[in-house]
Amino acid sequence: MAKYVGARQKRVEDPRLITGNARYLEDVQLPGMLHAAVLRSPYAHARIDSIDTSAASRLPGVVAVFTGQDFADLNPLPCAWQAGGVTNNANTPRVLEIDKVTHTGMGIAVVVAEDRYAAEDALAHIEVAYSVLPTVVDAKKATEAGAPQLHENAPDNICMTWECGDQDGTDRALGASDVVIREHLTNQRLIPTAMEPRGAIGSYDPGTEEYTVWMTSQAPHVMRLLMTAFVMGIPETKMRCLSPQVGGAFGSKIFLYPEYPMVAVLAQKLGRPVKWTESRQENYIATTHGRDHQTDFEVGALRDGTITALKVTTYANLGGTLSTIAPGIPTSLYGSMLSGTYKIPHLHCQVYGVYTNTAMVDAYRGAGRPEATFVIERAVDLVARELNLDPAEVRRKNFIQPEDFPYEPASNLLNGLAYDSGEYEKALERALEQVGYREFRQEQQEARQQGRYLGIGLSSYVEICGVAPSKWVGLPGEGWGAGLWESANVRVHLTGKTVVTTGSQSHGQGLETTMAQVVADELGIPIEDIEVKHSDTMSTPFGYGTYGSRSAAVGTIALYNSVQRIKEKARKLGAHMLEASEEDVVYQDGNVFVKGSPEQAKTIQEIAGAAAVAYDLPAGMEPFLDDTAYYDPPNCTYPFGTHICIVEVDTDTGRVEIKRYLSVDDCGPVINPLIADGQVQGGITQGIAQALYEFAAYDDSGQLLTASMMDYAIPKAEHLPHFENSHTVTPSPVNPMGIKGIGEAGTIASAPAVVNAVVDALSPFGIRDINMPLTPQAVWRAIQEAGR
């Protein structure tokens, strides 16, 4: 009987967080620790002619000042996910740049001082001579003739040209369609903005020649691998990486950043620990951004609303250099998902990955899938609009049906994978019913007569998550540079207290709770007896970390499998203790007993004790209940659902107010509804933010205009509606728990729901599209241009 799984279990990690006792990176103090501040390029494109650090070095409190030359023996950072099957003209940052910068905020020099005020003071005394070069910030313009060239190995600033699907078939199908609708979409650049900025602390033990690096990372094992084997050229075993409490990430803390190996090397050079933490301004100019697509698409349809083909061309802005997995985002995680929830017989997607004089772009919550969902969900609405059909009806008409699973999107879009399971129409119908769709249409008509503009927007999404199958990501078409399985270790100690270590990394998701819930139910012990530990390469098995909504569908399944093996061993030992034959005993709710005789049971605590003291074990059995599992699933998982947004537009100011927001998500069985709803709510918020509020604005010289929280509009409580969340449950056949993942679904679904609603509200003006973000000015201007 499941006691914990499925329950609204309060989080076990919360007491330390609500009392101020959690230890984030900024809170870690080491004896003798020094503080580093990085001098960053104020120019977006420049040659570094000379750097004079002498004045800065002489300031009180300053211990040392270093430039790129001092790190010249280190390799540039690696790009670990290059777009599959094509040439990637890869250019990555160095720990500190030596002769050239390609975006503002690249590190040029570092001051190490006794305290941070002194380090910051010294930055102003470093003299750098730059030769400023012409800049380009727009991805499409960067590929045009005459554009400034960023890298010699990337003609026309093109990093990679990637495609998926069937171009000829798609062109033919478009030609045979009753209608073809063309549209240009902007999926603007966003700044992830975890509340906790990034940071790192390095220390070095000259006796053992070992480095320890604390950092704000979603993937400490991967960081260790990349830093040691790729950047520093030392054995992986000579470094320990730890993520302490991490204050949100949303993708931005997956990657290897220059400052991480930098603090390690500084600690070794100076013989004292060195801490670096970024300001919010640095976070905005020097941490990765997300999205930034310009897309043109053509969608073909028959008069009855049947979609015949989708052809997409996207310019993906990758920034001045490549971040760790940048090319994989607008390719494998984007083009592959453009079929959405629909049976589209012909698809083709062409992607140009482009260098520009802007901050690096990499995964940000959803990573590719929000961009794909935005294209297809806008396309479906445009089809409905063109054919004067109800957008819900067009969705129904084209949905992949339950009996179609496993469903391989046409044109081999998914490179051999297939959607696992889904009941797309059920989620849509439930959402329509909950929102009162028909009644709303009535209300909308009445409101229009009073000069009020209400609109409703649907978004029926499917996403790919639990990113794993190593054999898939390792295919030539996908280009991932490593595996993507996940690990877990379970140890039941002599006292029955259980420690779980995982290769996953919790930074707000509540994994310490959800993983404990699974172990408690499976093992049949109280949740209080379980400690879930993560994020330390010394004490956890190698794992790839937490991103891509993979810690339930991959990380937790590794844990589940490990517990099954623990149970099996406990069952065998229990049989021995009961002097019964193995075939006759069962493991149930923490007890081992002979079938039919539960009153004579050995508890898991007794069995763990017997295993640990090992006085009397069955022949050949090793002591202790300890198991490590490595789980590499056969497929990804594919959560889905429908979100509905209702807005009212103030046509005088262009301001959009969200009146209602409703979600029906299906992530399979839910481990903890409290946490799952929280993930959905936070996810929806980031999609609403993209639709209405957030955008990273660069001027033509590559200066970020939205480089502070005074300018970049993270939504406040007053900007958001109450969320009405519910679920349908369609288990995934991919894993034994049937779970799919819910970390990114909200973000993937929500932006198109909001945009569709605004466009619906403004349809009386003849408006069929407004590019994101739908700021008041953009909406007002669209109304002006449409005329009344």
Add this chain to the structure above:
Amino acid sequence: MQKIPITVEVNGRKASREVEPRLLLVHFLREALGLTGTKIGCDTSQCGSCTVHLDGMAVKSCTVLAVQANGSQVTTIEGLGNGELHPMQQAFWDNHGLQCGYCTPGMIMTATKLLEENPNPSDEEIRDGLEGNLCRCTGYENIVKAIRAAAETARGGS
């Protein structure tokens, strides 16, 4: 370098230090006194992660100099509950009002003041009252719920 002696009563205990005039209150609390529960999330007084109570008022401790707090009383997240969970802390726990937890200390410090002034706020008043605190994880749904629940508890409701 000028150093100024200051005495601040923090969480009921007097702390005296000599500080540089430019030291921010948040750094005084975190680094001089080791009270790291108060967080820093922006440079520009937007995010509210650093909110503490200064002489009974919610303030952003990143925008106050330590010398300005000389002679004042400060309460931080560590001192809010007097060794137990404050009802607001309990409400955040019960209602899943936090995810990564980084904004949470400041959010809770603001929320307690919000209820002091308006013990029976509507959802809209709660949302307006949180205009100086940013959360990136929750979408505020459960923060609003937690504050409503704390208000109910304070009124003796269930």
Add this chain to the structure above:
Amino acid sequence: MYPEAFSYHAPSTVEEALALLERHGDDAKLLAGGHSLLPAMKLRLSGPTHIIDMKHLRGSLDYIRDEGDDVAIGALTTHRSLERSELLRGKLPVLAETAGCIGDMQVRNLGTLGGSVAHADPAGDLPAAVLALDAVLVAQGSGGTRTIAAGEFFHGFFETALEAGEILIELRIPTLAAGSGSSYQKFFHPASGYAVCGAAAVITPDASGNVASCRVALTGVSEGAYRATAVEEALVGKPFSEELAAAAAEHAADGIEPLEDYFADATYRGHLAKTFVKRALLTAWERSG
């Protein structure tokens, strides 16, 4: 972010503060609530070498007093005190309303009227209300005090009529004529909370429903807050109606080149000026009588 080093002074009297200002000239900055100055210092956009903290002057410059024809408000009165003052809510409600639109609770707890007005941020809220209320500003210098009419105080981008070595110590605001209505309508920047456009209006009707007098001021639109006199002229002496308000509001940005930034270009800001002036007029009229 960390401010540059400075010397710190905490004078006990205005006279001491004036002496420090005189001694240190441009190297010194007055610190009131600090919510404009300290962020600028942390970003190293401002690097004064002397800070003159006004905290000990609160005893003498933090007050809201009913003086019959005027309400006198000390320069160190916080936004929070303005917002919550029963006296203001009764006599000068638009000032309380405007103060309540500033920043957030934490900012309002420390930010001061005098600091905000003297800083003259082009997107600050209070300058609009101060203009619409036709306040008189009292400045003290080494030679004594002088008064400056609000209409002559704001000189554009962070510039005011205050001389070097002068401190704004008080605002005197004439009590509104009986039956007046007032309103501050603001378009909040979604990130900063500053005014992309803010319009303050005070209208006094006469017995027959005509506009007897009216003052309208805007902030956020131009390099400094300004009185929209063309709007006022289009209203005075005429019977108030929504159409009249709309027509008058069309003059909200007459002679103004609206500011332009990544969030709102000049055309849109000019449009907002008209829209928010109209809204302020309608609300003020509704509250009149």
